[in-house]
Each structure stands twice: as C-alpha cells, then as structure tokens.
Amino acid sequence: MDIICNFPCISIVMCILGGIVSSALKGRAAKYLNAVLLVCVTVMSACVFGYTMMTGDSFTYVMGRFPAPWGNELRAGVLEGGMALFFCTIMMLCLFGGQEKLREEVEPQKLNLYYILCDLLLSSLLSLVYTNDMFTAYVFIEINTISACGLIMISQTGRTIEAATRYMIMSLLGSGMILLSICMLYDMTGHLLMENIHETLTASVTAGHFHVPLMITIGMICVGIAIKSALFPFHTWLPDAYGYSTVSSAAILSSLVSKGYIFLLIKVIYRVIGFDVIYASRVTDILFVFGLAGMIMGSLSAIKENDIFRMTAFSSVAQIGYIYMGFGLGTQAAMVASIFHILSHAVTKALLFLSASGLADVSGGSRHFIDLTGSAYRNKMAGVAFGAGALSMVGIPLFSGFISKLLFAEAAVRNSGKMLPALIVLAVSTILNAIYFMKTVIRIYTPAQSEQASVPVKKQKLFAAATVCLIALNVFLGLCSDWVVDLIGTGLGMFV
Amino acid sequence: MNDKKQKRPFRNRFRSWFDGDTQTFDHVMPMHAQEEHQLSEEERKEYEEEYAQMRERVFHVEHNREIWLFRKCFEIMGIVLCVLMICVLLIAVSYLPPTGNADNPANNEVSQLYVEHGIEDTGAVNSVTGMILSYRAFDTFGETNVLFISGCCVMILLLLDHKAQKNSAIANDRFYEPKNDVILQQVARILVPIVFIFSIYVMLNGHLSPGGGFSGGAMMGAGMILYVCAFGFDKTRRFFSERVYTSVKVTALVLYGVMITYYYIMGANGLENHIPLGTPGAILSAGLILPIDLVVGLQVACTMYAFYALFRRGGF
Numbered sequence: 001m002d003i004i005c006n007f008p009c010i011s012i013v014m015c016i017l018g019g020i021v022s023s024a025l026k027g028r029a030a031k032y033l034n035a036v037l038l039v040c041v042t043v044m045s046a047c048v049f050g051y052t053m054m055t056g057d058s059f060t061y062v063m064g065r066f067p068a069p070w071g072n073e074l075r076a077g078v079l080e081g082g083m084a085l086f087f088c089t090i091m092m093l094c095l096f097g098g099q100e101k102l103r104e105e106v107e108p109q110k111l112n113l114y115y116i117l118c119d120l121l122l123s124s125l126l127s128l129v130y131t132n133d134m135f136t137a138y139v140f141i142e143i144n145t146i147s148a149c150g151l152i153m154i155s156q157t158g159r160t161i162e163a164a165t166r167y168m169i170m171s172l173l174g175s176g177m178i179l180l181s182i183c184m185l186y187d188m189t190g191h192l193l194m195e196n197i198h199e200t201l202t203a204s205v206t207a208g209h210f211h212v213p214l215m216i217t218i219g220m221i222c223v224g225i226a227i228k229s230a231l232f233p234f235h236t237w238l239p240d241a242y243g244y245s246t247v248s249s250a251a252i253l254s255s256l257v258s259k260g261y262i263f264l265l266i267k268v269i270y271r272v273i274g275f276d277v278i279y280a281s282r283v284t285d286i287l288f289v290f291g292l293a294g295m296i297m298g299s300l301s302a303i304k305e306n307d308i309f310r311m312t313a314f315s316s317v318a319q320i321g322y323i324y325m326g327f328g329l330g331t332q333a334a335m336v337a338s339i340f341h342i343l344s345h346a347v348t349k350a351l352l353f354l355s356a357s358g359l360a361d362v363s364g365g366s367r368h369f370i371d372l373t374g375s376a377y378r379n380k381m382a383g384v385a386f387g388a389g390a391l392s393m394v395g396i397p398l399f400s401g402f403i404s405k406l407l408f409a410e411a412a413v414r415n416s417g418k419m420l421p422a423l424i425v426l427a428v429s430t431i432l433n434a435i436y437f438m439k440t441v442i443r444i445y446t447p448a449q450s451e452q453a454s455v456p457v458k459k460q461k462l463f464a465a466a467t468v469c470l471i472a473l474n475v476f477l478g479l480c481s482d483w484v485v486d487l488i489g490t491g492l493g494m495f496v
Numbered sequence: 497m498n499d500k501k502q503k504r505p506f507r508n509r510f511r512s513w514f515d516g517d518t519q520t521f522d523h524v525m526p527m528h529a530q531e532e533h534q535l536s537e538e539e540r541k542e543y544e545e546e547y548a549q550m551r552e553r554v555f556h557v558e559h560n561r562e563i564w565l566f567r568k569c570f571e572i573m574g575i576v577l578c579v580l581m582i583c584v585l586l587i588a589v590s591y592l593p594p595t596g597n598a599d600n601p602a603n604n605e606v607s608q609l610y611v612e613h614g615i616e617d618t619g620a621v622n623s624v625t626g627m628i629l630s631y632r633a634f635d636t637f638g639e640t641n642v643l644f645i646s647g648c649c650v651m652i653l654l655l656l657d658h659k660a661q662k663n664s665a666i667a668n669d670r671f672y673e674p675k676n677d678v679i680l681q682q683v684a685r686i687l688v689p690i691v692f693i694f695s696i697y698v699m700l701n702g703h704l705s706p707g708g709g710f711s712g713g714a715m716m717g718a719g720m721i722l723y724v725c726a727f728g729f730d731k732t733r734r735f736f737s738e739r740v741y742t743s744v745k746v747t748a749l750v751l752y753g754v755m756i757t758y759y760y761i762m763g764a765n766g767l768e769n770h771i772p773l774g775t776p777g778a779i780l781s782a783g784l785i786l787p788i789d790l791v792v793g794l795q796v797a798c799t800m801y802a803f804y805a806l807f808r809r810g811g812f
Contacts, residue, residue, distance in 0.1 A: 006761060013757045016641055020749040023648065024742050063634040065763035066617070069606045072634035109657040113648050120645050127638070139638035143645055150649040161653075180585070187592050190601040200601065216588040 004051040005059055007044040008074050008084070008130045015041060015123035019116045027111025034095070034115040041122065042088040049081030053487075058494040060132060069196050075132035079339070079491025083129045083263060089473070090255050090346050091122055097354040097466030098248030101361075105155040105246045114154050121147040121252070125260045134182050134272065135192045137264055141178060145171045145228075148257050151249040152241050163240035170227055170237040177224030181217045185272070188213060194271045205277055218273060218281050225265045226287075229258040231324050232294030235317045239301075242313035247357035250309065254316045254353065255346035262323055262342060266335070269327070270495040279330050288328020288418060292425045294321025299432035307367045308356045311436060312349070315393065318429060319345045325422060326408060329415050332492065337407035339488045344392070344400035344477055351470040352389040358382025358463060359444060362455055369440070374448030379455045383444055385467040390437035392474050395430055400477035405430065407485070619773030619782035620703035629708075629785045637756050640792055644749060647799045656810035677726065684726035691719035699793035703782040709792025716793065717800025724804070729812070736801070738812040745798045748791040755784050755791075 018037040022030040052058060058077030065071070076084075095118060106114055120143055127140040148171070153164035186192060188210050189200035204210050227234040242250045269278050278284060298317030305311040319341070326338030356367075362378040363371045376383025392399035405426065412422035477484060535543065593600045609617075610627055620626035628636045656662045695715035702708030724732050762769050774781030805812050 006764065009760050009764065010757075013753060013760070016637075017750060017753045019641075020644065020746055020753065023644075024746045062764045063760050064630065065759075065769070066631050070609055071631050107657060110652055110655070113652050116648050117645070120641065123641075133635075135632075136635055136638065139635050139642065142642045143638060146642065146645050146649055150645070150652055153649075154652060156652075184588060184592065186602065188601060190604040190606060204601075210591065212591045213588045216584060 002051065004047050005061055005076075007048050008076050008080075008126070009061055009063060011041045011044045011084070012074075012123050012126050012130070015119050015126065019119035019123070022112050022116045022119060025112055027108055027115075030112035030115040031099075034118055035092075037119060038088060038092040038095070038122070041126070042085065042092065045081060045084035045088050045126075048076050049078065049085050052076060052078045052081050052494075056490075069191055069193055072136055073132040073193060074130040075194075076130055077491055077494035078487055079494065080129050082487060082491065084126055086343060086346070087125050087129065087256055087260070088122065090350055091118070091125075091252060093466045093469050094248050094251040094255070094350050094354070096462050097350075097470075098246065098251065098357065099462055100460065101247045101357055107156075110154065113150070117147040117150040117154070118252070121151070121257070125256060128260045128264050132194050132271075133192055134185065134194065134197065137267075138175075138179055138182055141175055141228075141261075141264075144257060144260060145175060148253060151253060152245045154249065155246045157244065159240065159244040163237070163244055166237045167241045170234065174224040174227035174234075177220045177227070181221040181224065184213055184217045184220075188217075194267065197272050198274055201272075201277070202274060205274075214273075214277070215281055218278060218283050221268055222265070222283050222287065225261050225268075226290070226324070229261040229265075230317060230320055231287075232290050232297055232317060232321055235294070235298070235320075238317060239305075239310045239313040242316065242353075243307065243310040247353055250313070251350040251353040254313070255350040258316075258320060259342050259346055262320075262338075265327070266339070267495070270492065275496075284328045284330040286328075287324045288330075288422075291321045291323070291325030291328050292421060294318060295325065295425050295429040296321075296432070299429055299436070303432060303436045305436075306369055308360065308369065308372060308440065309353070309367050311440070312352050312356055315352075315433070315436070316345075316349060318433070319349070319393075322404070322408065322429075325425075326411065329411050329418055329422065331411055331415055332489075333414060334408070334411035335492060336485055336488045337404060337411050339492075340400075340407055340477075340481070340485060341404040343484070344404045344474075347400060347470055347474045347477060348389050348392045351385055351467060351474065352393070354463065354467055354470070355382040355385035355389060358455075358460070358467075359386060362452060364452065369443050372440075372444055373446050374444070376444040377447065377454065378452055381460065381464045381467055385471060386444060387441050388471045388474065390441050392478070394434045394437055398475060398478050400474050400481070403478055403481040615776045618785065619776050620785050621776050622703055622705060622708075624706075625702045625708045625785060625789070626782070629788055630783075633756055633759060636792075637752065640749070640752065640795060643796065643799050644745070647745075647802055650803060650806050654806040654810050662811055676728075680726045684722050688719050688723050688726075691715060691722065695719060695793070695797070699789050700779065700786070702789035703785045704777065704779070709789040710796055712789070713793035713796025714800060716797035717804075720797065720801045721804045724801075729805075729809075733812065736812070741798055741802060741812060744794055748794040748798070752788060752791045752795070755788060759784055 015037060018033055022033055025033065058075060058080075060068075061074040061076070062068075063072040063074060067073075102111070102114065124140040124144040124147065128137060128144065131137050131140070145168075149164045149168050152167055153160045182192070185197055185201075188204065189197045191197045191200060201214070205214070223234075230238040242254050245253070269275060295318050298314050298319075298321055302311045302314035302318065305314055323338045323341050323345070326334045326341065328334075358379045359372055359375040359382045360367045362382075363375045366372070376386070388399070392401040395401045395405040408426060409423060412419050412426070415422070593602075610623060610631065614623040614626045615621060618626035618630040620630070695712045697712075698707035698715060699709055699712030702712065720732070720736065759769070761767075769783070771783040773783050776782070780786070802812075
C-alpha cells in the first residue's frame with residue numbers, strides 16, 4: 001500500500017491531536033498551531049486527491065487490524081479527496097479573513113478554545129467525508145454539532161447564546177433521527193459498514209422484505225440531515241446562528257458545516273441505500289418540493305431583511321434549496337449539478353460573509369442598510385469582494401454561480417416530469433436573488449453624505465488576501481467548470 | 497455559656513448533651529440559613545402589574561388574536577406531531593425482526609466473529625471492551641473527543657475570567673450551604689478512598705470484567721465531587737488545580753491519540769504489532785486496551801469534575 005493511503009487517517013488524527021494540544025496553549029500559540037495544521041491537512045488532502053486521480057480508483061483504509069465488516073474503515077476516491085481539499089482550503093480562508101474580527105469579539109482567554117473548536121470541526125468534516133461506516137459518521141456528527149454550537153456562542157452576547165440554544169435543539173433533533181435510522185438499518189441488515197449495508201439491503205429489497213421500515217428509515221435519515229443542513233421548513237435556526245456569530249464562524253458554518261451533512265446524504269443515497277431504492281421510494285419528490293419552496297421562501301425572507309448579515313443568511317436557505325432540488329430531480333446530471341453547487345455556494349457565501357463584516361466595520365459597526373450607504377468606497381476591498389460574491393450568487397457568467405444554475409437548468413430539461421416547475425422556480429429565484437443582491441450592491445456604492453473613516457487595503461492584508469483568494473477560486477470554478485464537472489462525474493462513478 | 501464551653505469542652509458538652517440542649521452544629525458548621533424571599537403587598541402588586549404590562553407589550557394577548565391563535569395552533573400541532581411520530585416509529589418497530597430470534601439479520605458473521613474469536617484477536621476476556629477498543633477503536637476515539645469538546649463548550653459558557661467575578665464567585669460559593677458539615681465529612685472520609693480504589697479497579701479490570709475507562713472514570717469523578725462537597729475547594733485545589741486538570745487531560749488524550757494512531761497505522765499497513773497480547777485473563781494482557789482504559793478513565797474523571805466545578809462557580 002502506498003504511503004499516501006495513510007493520509008486520510010493521519011489528517012483526521014492530526015486535527016484531533018492539534019485540538020487537544022491547543023487546550024494547553026495560549027490563544028496566539030493555538031492560532032499558529034491551527035494555521036500549521038490547516039496547511040498540513042490541505043497538502044495531505046491534495047496528495048490524496050492527486051493520488052486517486054492518478055490511479056483512477058478509490059481505496060479503502062482499514063482503521064486497525066480488522067478488515068471490512070468487523071472493524072472501522074475509511075474510504076477515499078476522487079470526490080472524497082477533492083471535497084477534503086476544498087473544505088480545508090475554505091476553512092483556512094475563512095479563518096484568515098476573519099482573524100482581526102475574532103480578536104475584537106472573543107475574550108483573549110478564550111481564544112484558544114475557539115481554535116480547539118475549529119480543529120475538531122475540521123476533523124469531523126474530514127471524517128464525514130472519508131468515513132465508510134455509518135456509526136463513525138454519527139460519532140463525528142456529534143462532534144460537528146457540539147463544535148458548531150461553540151462556534152456560534154464564542155462571542156457571548158445574548159443573541160448568540162439564544163441562537164446557539166436554538167441551533168442545539170434543532171440539531172439534536174436531527175441527530176436523534178439520524179441515530180434512530182442507523183439503528184433501524186442495523187436491525188434490518190446487521191451491518192454498519194456502508195458497502196455491507198448496501199449489499200444486504202439490495203438482497204432484502206429484491207426479496208421484498210422490510211418495505212415499511214426501510215421507507216421510514218429513508219424518511220428519517222433525509223429529514224434528520226435536512227434539519228441539520230437547514231432545508232426550508234427547518235431553517236428557523238439559521239438566520240440568527242449565521243447572522244449574529246462572529247464572521248469566521250458564520251462563514252465556516254454556512255459554507256462547511258451544512259455542506260458536510262449534505263455530503264453525508266449523498267453518500268447515504270449512493271453507497272448505503274442505493275440510488276434506485278431512494279428514487280423508487282419517492283422521497284426525492286418530497287425533497288424536490290421542499291427544495292423549490294426553500295428557493296422561493298429563502299429569497300423572499302432575504303428581500304424583507306434590513307440587516308446585511310441576516311440577508312446573507314437567508315440567501316443560504318435559498319441556496320440549500322437549490323441543492324435539494326438537484327437531489328429531487330433524481331438524475332445523475334442533477335446530482336453533479338448539486339455537488340457543483342455545494343462548491344460554488346461554499347466559495348461565494350464565505351466571500352459574502354467576510355466582505356459584509358468588512359463593510360459593517362467601516363459603517364460604525366452597524367449592519368443596517370441605511371448605515372452601509374457608500375461603505376464600498378470606505379473599504380474598497382470589501383466592496384469589490386461583496387460585488388463579486390453578489391454577481392456570482394445572481395448567476396452572472398464568468399462566476400461559479402452561473403455554471404451551477406446552467407447545470408441545474410440542463411438537468412431539469414432532461415427530466416420531463418419535473419422540468420416545468422424546476423425551470424420556473426429557478427427563474428423566479430434568480431430574479432429574487434438579483435433583487436436583493438443588486439439592492440445591496442447599489443446601496444454600498446451610493447456615495448454617502450456623512451464622512452466616515454475609510455480603511456486602506458494595506459491595513460488589512462490578511463483580509464484582502466483571503467478575499468482575493470476566494471474571488472479567484474470563484475472565477476476558477478466559473479471558468480474551468482468542465483474539468484470540475486468531469487471530476488465530480490468520475491467521483492460519483494467511484495461511489496458505486 | 498459559650499466561654500465556659502470553650503474552657504472545659506468535654507465536660508460541658510457532655511453536660512449539655514445530658515441536659516438535652518445541645519446544638520450539634522454550634523461552632524462547627526458556619527452557615528447562613530436560606531430564607532424564603534417574602535414579597536410585601538406593595539411589591540407584589542407592582543410585580544404583578546409589571547408582568548401584566550410586559551405580557552401585554554410582548555404578546556398583545558388581548559388585542560392580537562393572531563398570536564393567540566398561533567400559540568394555540570402551535571400547541572395542538574406539537575401534540576399531533578408527537579403522536580404521529582410515535583405512531584410511525586411504533587409501526588416501523590412492528591415490522592422489524594422480533595428480538596431474540598436466531599434468524600435475525602443482526603446475528604450474522606460479524607457478531608459471530610466477535611463472540612468466537614474475540615479473545616484470541618484482542619486478548620480481552622470482556623468482549624465488549626475488546627470490541628469498542630480494538631475492532632471499533634476509531635468510534636471510541638471519536639466518542640472520547642465528544643466528551644472533550646463538550647468540556648470546551650461548557651468552558652466557553654461558564655468559565656469566569658475576570659478577577660473580580662471570580663473572587664465574588666469564590667466568596668459566595670458556600671453562602672447558602674453548610675461549611676464543614678460533620679456528617680458529610682465523616683462519610684466522605686470513609687467513602688472517598690473506597691470509591692477511588694473501586695474506580696481504579698474498574699479501570700484496570702476493563703479487559704477482564706464489566707467496566708472500563710468510561711465507567712471507572714465516571715466513578716472517580718463522582719468520588720472527587722463528593723470530596724469537594726465535603727471539604728471545599730481550598731482543600732481540593734492542593735492536589736487538583738486548573739493546571740493539574742489541563743495537564744492530566746492533555747497528557748491522557750495525547751497518549752490516547754498516539755497509541756491509537758500507532759494501532760491504526762500498524763494494522764492498516766500490515767506491519768507487525770509489537771505490543772504483546774499476553775495471556776487472556778491476566779491483568780497485564782490485551783495489548784493496548786489496558787493503557788487506553790486508563791487514559792480514558794483519567795480524561796472522563798477530569799471532565800466530570802470540571803463540569804461540576806464550572807457549573808458550581810465557573811472555575812476550579
């Protein structure tokens with residue numbers, strides 16, 4: 001076995017150990033340790049990604065001495081390696097971009113706790129990406145939930161604690177449903193490993209056993225993950241959690257945490273229950289309907305919002321709706337579009353949150369639209385970044401948002417039954433997106449009467465570097481989309 | 497009376513005990529009796545008015561039919577949803593294979609191997625410990641970190657870092673509680689050593705008998721909490737301060753991480769594992785399971801105690 005095959009395991013354990021060591025360090029040291037860790041894990045994930053592309057096949061890694069159905073396993077293919085690389089990169093950019101803000105908002109004695117949470121969050125995301133075992137997935141869902149709560153409430157104001165409580169309640173409900181469905185899967189198959197569950201389930205489905213509990217299991221696992229990733233009717237925890245937490249947390253939560261769960265759902269669909277069984281169960285139709293509802297309702301709520309952070313948060317609800325709509329279309333092409341949208345949305349939302357905080361800082365810390373007037377002139381970098389993010393969200397060519405909308409539209413056209421509603425809602429949602437994002441962009445580029453201090457780019461090097469990287473990634477996804485889409489296709493092929 | 501007592505303590509105490517006017521806790525146990533808060537008539541009226549006003553302003557209960565309707569609907573929907581969910585789950589369970597049936601899918605080659613080859617594979621007589629620390633070691637490592645991260649989150653919420661806040665919390669720590677409670681102290685003197693020894697036994701015997709790191713650590717944590725209740729934080733801090741807490745926690749978890757990484761990498765790459773499994777049943781057997789049980793126990797004990805201390809006064 002090549003040495004690269006060890007990298008997924010090493011990167012997960014390294015993140016956990018980094019978090020543990022950070023609890024004995026001061027804030028600054030923990031910050032540097034976290035940066036070193038992120039760079040190492042990014043390099044390792046890139047190696048895994050390159051290795052799987054080179055060999056053209058996925059590999060499984062036995063955690064310990066006992067193989068397949070007895071012990072734990074990790075599995076890495078092109079999609080897993082790529083996702084891990086992508087998650088690490090985005091996390092690094094989010095943390096670097098929000099570092100100055102973090103110093104203001106977090107008590108210095110508790111700064112190391114923040115980096116512990118980040119390290120463990122990264123380890124849980126990597127495990128969700130790499131795991132080949134349902135119960136391991138559940139254990140790391142727990143870590144993910146608790147650390148996400150910590151990320152929300154690290155800047156301790158009343159709003160964040162309320163938001164964290166709400167997130168905790170909703171998220172635990174989701175975890176409970178996922179745990180129950182894993183229990184039922186175990187009862188029906190006697191396995192926890194994804195491949196073995198799939199094998200046994202396929203046999204029992206062809207034999208006609210366990211139809212009712214299987215449907216209930218599928219329903220519960222979908223609802224559980226939908227609650228955790230804020231699909232429309234379960235999105236009520238989202239605006240406060242994203243809107244009031246510190247900016248790095250908001251960016252990490254919106255672009256990574258919910259995406260980790262969605263990636264797990266993709267794994268469940270393909271590797272645990274099987275695409276055909278899921279499709280035959282009609283749960284995709286329900287996801288489709290709620291995805292469409294989310295696309296409209298999220299945008300409508302965003303239009304009504306007066307607060308730039310909450311507006312961006314509500315826009316996440318709409319974008320999560322797009323992803324679930326892709327699942328609901330129930331074709332391979334739509335799945336590819338959804339995965340592409342995961343990437344595109346993560347890049348764009350991180351950029352929007354970072355730049356929104358830059359804009360609010362030069363407007364006396366206010367987040368209301370009235371006060372933001374002309375803020376793009378006072379903080380040029382943030383203005384440009386917000387503009388680019390908004391263009392990508394609306395779906396202007398050259399940016400990644402355009403490609404994901406195009407892919408969705410193509411996938412919808414090939415699905416005769418759902419073409420009409422999908423296309424209409426896609427169009428309406430795009431227009432609604434344009435309304436609230438363009439309103440914001442026009443507002444921040446309207447010259448203001450009152451004079452407020454402006455911030456030169458030199459003073460915020462890290463922030464500027466992070467936003468430039470995010471814009472570059474966004475444009476890269478927009479321009480090299482063929483390559484990315486091909487890779488996603490091969491990755492999905494390796495899933496089965 | 498008091499002066500006399502102090503001069504000739506035993507005789508007077510015997511005397512007063514004989515006379516039946518002993519106050520057992522005199523001079524021994526300083527405490528403030530907690531009085532029930534009594535509202536005067538005016539205060540109560542004011543409070544009620546304020547409450548009514550607030551209710552009016554926040555909910556508009558009288559005028560806003562919408563909110564009233566919403567709350568009613570919310571309650572009804574909540575009940576309906578719960579009942580529906582219970583029904584759905586019961587239906588699902590009724591279709592699942594019956595418990596204890598030999599033909600259940602869960603009785604497959606996986607559990608068979610755990611039962612039949614568990615001892616020779618892991619060296620642990622207790623096959624549950626063998627399973628969680630050897631076959632499914634990764635899950636257990638994750639589970640230990642769940643405890644670690646929840647400790648961190650509680651620290652974010654409750655750890656006091658301003659000097660003044662800390663001092664007042666320390667000063668008021670025992671305001672309404674008896675200090676130096678004789679009964680509690682005597683009981684603790686007898687119980688704490690037993691609890692500690694038993695917890696160490698449970699940790700060390702995890703691979704031989706029911707128990708292991710998690711249960712042993714929970715017992716040890718309970719023993720420490722009992723000690724704190726009886727003797728106060730000042731005495732506990734002599735051997736368990738924040739520094740000790742951090743260093744024990746970090747050392748235990750890092751050791752765990754290093755051992756488990758060694759186990760993963762050796763196992764996955766097919767390299768020879770240099771840790772002997774020993775004879776099953778001996779105390780020094782089962783390879784890495786014994787040291788892992790120990791460090792897990794230490795970590796769990798620390799976390800339990802930390803939860804107690806943080807919830808009680810926001811620090812150690």
